[in-house]
Amino acid sequence: MSADNKTYWKSLEEYEQGGPSGERAAVEFVDTPLRDLSEPGRRDFLRAAGFAFAGAALTGCGRAPVERVIPMLRQPEGITPGRPYYYAAVCGGCSASCGVLSKCRDGRPIKLEGNPEHPVSKGGLCAVGQASLLGLYDSLRLQQAMARGRSAPWREVDAEISRALDSFRKQRRAVRVLTQTITGPALSSQISTFLASFQDARHVVYDVLSASPILDAHLRTHGARVLPRYLFTKAAVIASFDADFLGTWISPVEFTAAYSAARDVDAQPARSSWHIQFESRMSLTGTKADRRIKLAPAEIPAALEHLAVRIARKAGSAVLPGAGSRSPAPEDVMDDLATRLWNARGRSLVVCGLASTDAQVLCNLVNHLLGNYGSTLDVDAPSNQKQGNDRELMALVDEIKAGGVAALFIHGLNPVADLPGGEELARSLARVPLLVSLAPHLDETSSLARYLCPARDPLETWGDSEPVAGVAAISQPAIRPLGQARPAIESFARWSGVDAPAYELVKGFWKERVYPRQERQQSFDVFWKKSVEVGFALVKPQSPTLKPFDLSVVKPIDVVPPSGNGLALVLYANVAMPDGRHAYNPWLQELPDPVTKAVWDNYASLAPATAERLSLKNGDVVRLEASGTAIELPVLIQPGQHEQVVAVALGYGRSVSARFAGAGPKWLERRPTLGPNGKVGVNAAPLIGWENGAVQYWPGDVKVTSAGKRQLLAVTQDHHSLTVPKHLDPGGGPRPIVQETTLGALHSGEAKHEGAHTPSETDLWPDDHPFTGHRWAMAIDLNACTGCSACVIACQVENNVPVTGKDEVLRNREMHWIRIDRYYSGPPDDVEVAHQPMMCQHCEHAPCETVCPVLATVHSAEGLSQQIYNRCVGTRYCANNCPFKTRRFNWFEYSREDRLANLALNPDVTVRSRGVMEKCSFCVQRIQDARAEAKRQNRALRDGEIQTACQQSCSAKAILFGDLNDPKSKVTERMKSKRTYRVLEELNVRPSVGYLKIVRHHEPGKGEGRHG
């Protein structure tokens, strides 16, 4: 019954040895001996030199360097030096176009936060969105226009482009614009205006992570190429066929918020949706599923078909008489699913991430028969977040190869790296007479372009977006442009003969086309000002013209039987690096993947059984041959993956990642961050297939052979383990780190303190440490947490956490203040997953504080464990004594050489120097700021006024911060939950962070057996 008797493990080694293994887990610091201790060496020399230098510095010291203070000549109203101010904007990280508030200080944005009022993203912001701030301060971004490889004034470039376009217009030659999905109606309309003057012109849209088959399927079934808006909030039963909707599929922030809301067991009445995931690799969404069925790629469409047949039978529809083959998933699972879905008609949702229009049609059919259209799927106010059309893309590529395109404008895409056959495409692109790239970087495609017209960063320009029909958003610039780049909308206007700034163009479009779609405001100026202020406006959605569901297009799909013992290749998108656009971003490169926990690489994931069969170990380099090409990648063994699958992440091996050659501290023993190809990871795009009018991320069989080499993979899953190694605690059992309960137990009230250690009454500070004022605490709902890792990047941005490079991560020295521990339970071929955000627990009886010889870490009167950098001498005793392993040591003066990137630093947080310990501070700078502000306004602090950075970014609302001494605060209420427990309660360290148990639908070990 109790969930505590479950054994959790983080890595396969740990599973096999029954505890954390090796020196990595047993010690906090993995040190490499630098030299033979008997001889004087580098360190002694440096020590002596250091003393000599210090002496010289001391004798010469006098006054500090003279510093200037330069006030504004005129201080604009509402802007106060030292106070943050916010602009509503649209996130440019991906086409989901979440609403953000850019937090600015002294003229520059320092952090992106989700806009809590935005109707689509609802206040969350994913890791990619948080990290996209660094794109603005990227010193390698193209700063001006270039012609034929040389910098050129815009005037000249525009004149040359216009001249060429004029001649193409007369000759009626083909002009093409190739972009990714543009959710901004102003820009789309500007591109249409630009193309309207040509006889043979087309705007081709493709998405690196394509959803084209979904749109194509709706064209067949509904008569319009629409992408429904999926409303997970309303779904009580969710069946996902390989759609990683919490990680990378269409609009993860929106879906995570909705999904979590539908699983809020504390709501009145309690909500707990049931989610089944059919997939072949271990996706982030799969880790949250109540039931996870692993299938080979070819079996998933078959499973969908079997579901469709069952639903059709229940609905009394004769549209699908029966499925051809045997169900790949157990019959009882399919029956149970069909019953659950049928019972939740109109409150269920079937989503499908397969790159097959036929399969998507079946998915539509199931949703139609279940009456989900109009309820959990909205096609009347559809999503605009993916508009790509793979068929048109293929036609365009053929056209380019045939030499039929005279002018090609590429915006926001890197087709040479994103598409298969990149080399051939590059050769053809080089022959296009007028190739213009609007890319912000010199990448694989833009380096071929005759003219580079770099578009501005979204934070530097006015823009708009309509991610979902009826929600029109405005993006306000947050900074004066850092270079001579020009907004894309201005460029297209200029080439259409209109010379206007982006502001005029966006505002003009809104006046003509958006303002008439609403009735609330009577004057455009008021409407515009209001929309700019809040960041969005609700307008009448432009509904597509839909036909009634066309049953005649439904046909059984050709199920390719799995090819015996062969291995199938699955190309997928990583949560941290969804497409290669962010390959320049060191924050994202060093973000541990939520599932594999690997950084700075992509890899070939294999199931444990497959790796054993092929005699491969973690880090062995294999050669993957598919689609007529081959790449070499290191192996990573992934529990829970299907045995017939090799999974490889896309978006790596980009030329822009070559910049990380110097990443990490510069010292004698450093190893490179880059792989043997001089880039981060290997580009897997050449293995993508092109079939049936869609880009195929599952190109079919793959041949795997060992390359006889090894490559180090930096995987953080074994780092900072809370489990005691076997040899240190021979008789000890598993520690209750992650705790679970079941729905049944929760409702019957059994969950309280079940199996938990009763906290000891012994108090370290019996009388003299009362918490009379505030008492800061955090409650983390493990049931809501999806492991998406947005909080990790949010914390990194807020607290100036440095990037260390791959080699330092290999030495356990990553610096993140918050990490997400991912625990497996069960056998490696069929694992259940738990995510646990772990940061400083701010223990009342903090073990770290009692061992500091210089009192650099002490407790505050408000329950914070304070870390004082200027007092720390770096003994690292505190880190050794921390049971949660949340302290990070600055082994080096981490690189702050990029002066432009330094603009992203938070001026409210000290940049730590070498030899200093650091850790989560509960965002004390935000506490102090809110307190001073409340004092200024002569009022008490309000509950919810202080949000830590991790809490703010969390789409799932898993993290809650507040005052435990306030009996009415939300955190007090949550701490009283039956599910609340403290990690390692038996140590009596009394953490200020409470965790709420995961709620499983099934009873562990009985009832719903899980399919293996």
Place this chain on the structure above:
Amino acid sequence: MNSRLLTIVLATGLFFSALYLLTVARPVHLPGNQQDYEPVQPVAYSHRLHAGELQVQCLYCHFNAEKSRHAGVPPAAVCMNCHTMVTASFGAVRSEEELATKENRKPRTIVSPELRKIYDALALDANRKPDPARTPQPIAWTRVYKLPDFVYFDHRAHVNAGVACQTCHGPVETMERLRQVPDLSMGWCVNCHREATRNGVGGKKLFASIDCSTCHY
């Protein structure tokens, strides 16, 4: 004999050199201590004249101190609230008027060289109207009060608690040129916080935390 003489000579030398070093070394501070720092500023602004003689309130110019961490140096536009009209010292204007009466002509506008710097910074013409031909150029003052980067002092909290500016900045209203009065050491801060908690500020009871994270984060 010789050695005794040598010892006496050396000891005397040591005594006098120590005495000399003590007198010379007294104004030398420990590294980081900037007490008595009184740099020359780009504009010879007098706090004595403005805050002392004319009794302009501190917060009139340093208006950010109430609402921000930084008190801020006032924007040049704030100077113009008065100095659109007042272009030179009263004495200079009077003597020009007298001279003009004597020479039987209209008095000329006298602009003091220090105020000229403000007008130049704002790119104003002779009539103190914006001159589009010139570019405004902010004034780079020399910072006097400077805390290390790991200390976060908040003016807002102190001003709103009723701490007088002079408590930390000394008798600014008597200074021709601004000078750093306290040594800004941590002990100095903490003592004041203890004192404030014990005795209150301006008769008001309050709690001034001495937790490390009050200032260090």
